[in-house]
Amino acid sequence: MKNTAILLIKCPDRPGIVAAISSFLYRHGANIVDLDQHSTEDDPGVYFMRLELQTARLVVPLDTLRRSLGDEVAQPFGMEWSLEAGSDRKRVAVLVSRHDHALMELLWAGKRGELPAHVDLVVANHLDLREQVEAFGVPFHHVPNSREGRAEAEKQILTLLDGKVDLVVLARYMQIVSPEFVARFPNRIINIHHSFLPAFAGADPYRQAWEGGVKIVGATAHYVTADLDAGPIIEQDVGRVSHRHSVEDLKAMGRDLERRVLARAVKWHCENRVIVHENKTVVFV
Amino acid sequence: MKNTAILLIKCPDRPGIVAAISSFLYRHGANIVDLDQHSTEDDPGVYFMRLELQTARLVVPLDTLRRSLGDEVAQPFGMEWSLEAGSDRKRVAVLVSRHDHALMELLWAGKRGELPAHVDLVVANHLDLREQVEAFGVPFHHVPNSREGRAEAEKQILTLLDGKVDLVVLARYMQIVSPEFVARFPNRIINIHHSFLPAFAGADPYRQAWEGGVKIVGATAHYVTADLDAGPIIEQDVGRVSHRHSVEDLKAMGRDLERRVLARAVKWHCENRVIVHENKTVVFV
């Protein structure tokens, strides 16, 4: 990812977008190495693009390119957009409770270089995982939580995070976060839900699944919005079950699904592959 | 399946069930070729068994064996049970509307000998599929239906089916069947629902799925009960989708899922592999 940059675009669809961008980049010495796009079928539609470019032969610094691109292309086309250097690793905070599987997967993937991100801190409302987290050299903050003390706890957490992280991951954080908290990180909080939403929203989804006698269980990673368990879905995966599986078996299988689904969603977000549109996502993979 | 018989059992769990059955069968010259069992974790639990036996060396006719088994084993243990010759092919009626994919799959599987069943008739509330059905040499009955005329239509259908079929399959039959109709075929009506229930129950599930931005769609085969879209699930399957898929794309993918899920469920039912317990199924595959 050295010497590359990622351009993400969302704008009203109209002729000439690709020509305008690609010509601009060509004139500035930015070779396109990957390009993906999508348009909704509405009329007028919405246009989405992800473009990866080489920066080694840029005729201006990346910051200058960004300014010119804004003035000459993004502004005239009414774009929401970002241009980030591929070497920029997103700063991530993980919020957890007692379950370790989803958190460990992220710490591991980070250590192996499979995640273009850096887990800068972990915040937990229980102490159980302190040792495991610190073994990775990552700071662990214990912020107890409760229905009554939630406002105070969130305030503490915000002090730890504000301005310091690009993404908040709820890795089985068993607390409801307030609309005010969510509003501080729009489309920048990812939660892993232990069911294939919209099935089994609410408490104890594996027990609901077992009682419903389904033959498939799943997990869902989504952006957190004020509407609980209903934010834009980034990724889902499922596994087959039978009458032989107990609730405990479903939970064990679910742990494997959850960690993998969450890891993929976090990876894609950190690689700038996800654009939110209304209550859905465009994921360029 | 020639020279075999299938024993299905459901009873209160207690010690000695396997010993009683296997000793009885051994004494009567019935060799066990397949045996599968399951117990619920409740206390007392419920015991389920599927047993496939060879009948070539039976010392008594199958009917006599059935009577003796009833008296000597099934009755003392309080069993719900059945013993069917493997050569018995279930007689199936398929109810359809306009979609052909699920119906064709069943007719085809039957023709290839992949289904231990015989589709004896097709009942449709539209005329579209007459030619395709009759090409398989299967009688096609047109029974128009409407909200007002439902009672009359069901009466006509019952006249066609009663006493003549062992299983009714709703292969995308776009009509609600009445509780009275369902009561005539307890655990003997299989429906294919075009979503991974319990998600997207109700109308137009592919549009619901598309609007919800899910990354996985599915289909569900279940026994029909008085409670719409909530009968015991026999089989489910899913496919991955992305932002690129339109509602039409989901429907096309769904057609492939539906036909395969329904064909598997019907096959398992006809092979006597499914036992219903409360609102769930035990499927011995």
Added chain:
Amino acid sequence: MKNTAILLIKCPDRPGIVAAISSFLYRHGANIVDLDQHSTEDDPGVYFMRLELQTARLVVPLDTLRRSLGDEVAQPFGMEWSLEAGSDRKRVAVLVSRHDHALMELLWAGKRGELPAHVDLVVANHLDLREQVEAFGVPFHHVPNSREGRAEAEKQILTLLDGKVDLVVLARYMQIVSPEFVARFPNRIINIHHSFLPAFAGADPYRQAWEGGVKIVGATAHYVTADLDAGPIIEQDVGRVSHRHSVEDLKAMGRDLERRVLARAVKWHCENRVIVHENKTVVFV
């Protein structure tokens, strides 16, 4: 697909390709509705592009656009390329022997409008499937084949196909086609192989799989080259098996895999989504 056209490109990678094409199209009133690209990691790399454009507001006829594109863009960049109207349906010939499943799937998909192609004729070295084919209104040609008479049979088949079809599909055609035959349809013959190649090339792959005790079986659709069972792979899929599956069970499962894998590969080819490069494919889906 009305009022659209598909541009496929393969050329040496270098800066400015996207700018050149998109500017050319913009100047001629061709709005881009879909664009996908890929570059190999070699240095210099190879560049691939699939571009879908609207033709409703073209300022020149499509033929004129094609000529200008050739002169102004394709020639300078050294492109192998094609530009086809989205309304063009490829003409397909299917070669079969006795198995009907893969053939029926294509005829069905065609009838439902799921395949942007038209099956113009079926050639078989056995008579078994005549009735089923003619029921779809498709001409059926019986060309017996044998090791000794292969040259003569292929000559007959070529007379039937030459200049009349865009794609030849081997839907479980149990005959070896000669290198001369293959050479007449470069990258335009698709075969379905009943294993997850490169495993179990050669005869009776399901028996090989059963004897090898694998836990997964598969099917592979590939372009046919002079090198038997080794042409560029377009699509593969798999299913799980266990010790309970007999060779016959593997074959039955395989039939389902084969028909779906082949149908996808044919669909993608007919939608101009596949580009062959050396012994591999780029599939833009």
Added chain:
Amino acid sequence: MKNTAILLIKCPDRPGIVAAISSFLYRHGANIVDLDQHSTEDDPGVYFMRLELQTARLVVPLDTLRRSLGDEVAQPFGMEWSLEAGSDRKRVAVLVSRHDHALMELLWAGKRGELPAHVDLVVANHLDLREQVEAFGVPFHHVPNSREGRAEAEKQILTLLDGKVDLVVLARYMQIVSPEFVARFPNRIINIHHSFLPAFAGADPYRQAWEGGVKIVGATAHYVTADLDAGPIIEQDVGRVSHRHSVEDLKAMGRDLERRVLARAVKWHCENRVIVHENKTVVFV
């Protein structure tokens, strides 16, 4: 698993096996809680059974039951068999080189109680993973290896393992083990191979897969025999790839497949679910 025992059986198929075993167990107060069986289709066939029984109300100690079962049932029927207490956790040694993913998965699963086994020691021919292993409180032994020094290294390893472990797991151990070593642990060495065998046996399978342009990659867990990469397969799994995946991408996806496939195989072995027959496995799950 407290108060349960697992009976595994393999013998020539003949009438009366189930009756003999179940009657024997019933007489001794051993309630059957799970029972699975399989027969090959050969004539005479081979019979396999896995039976889980409750030991709480046994009328004799488990050791006495084992002796009686041997005399009264196993011997007359010519059985290969074992009867193990469910509380017995197998003692496992893991051999590794530098890759940590498969090893970590096992250590983690063990820590969570998902594996009915205890990793007693890790042997590595490199030092890289010492710290990670010891963090789990598991002894780490460094035994350097090389083509010339293999005999000596294996001797050292045997000294560490002999009589002390029930299972040896090769968790990406990049050394060939000798036929003599294998002979010491018949059907008790599990290896994870990084391809869907029999495809891509040999070195660098992900590169082979990439060069072959396959659309699916996989991993295989198998028992190690003298015949390299060809021992009885216990479990396999696969993932989809496209032209976008580099060799490095395949390796990353492969790591996820390998760890999961190996963990499942080890779990099933330790739960006494696997019986080897010739070059294949019967896996009762």
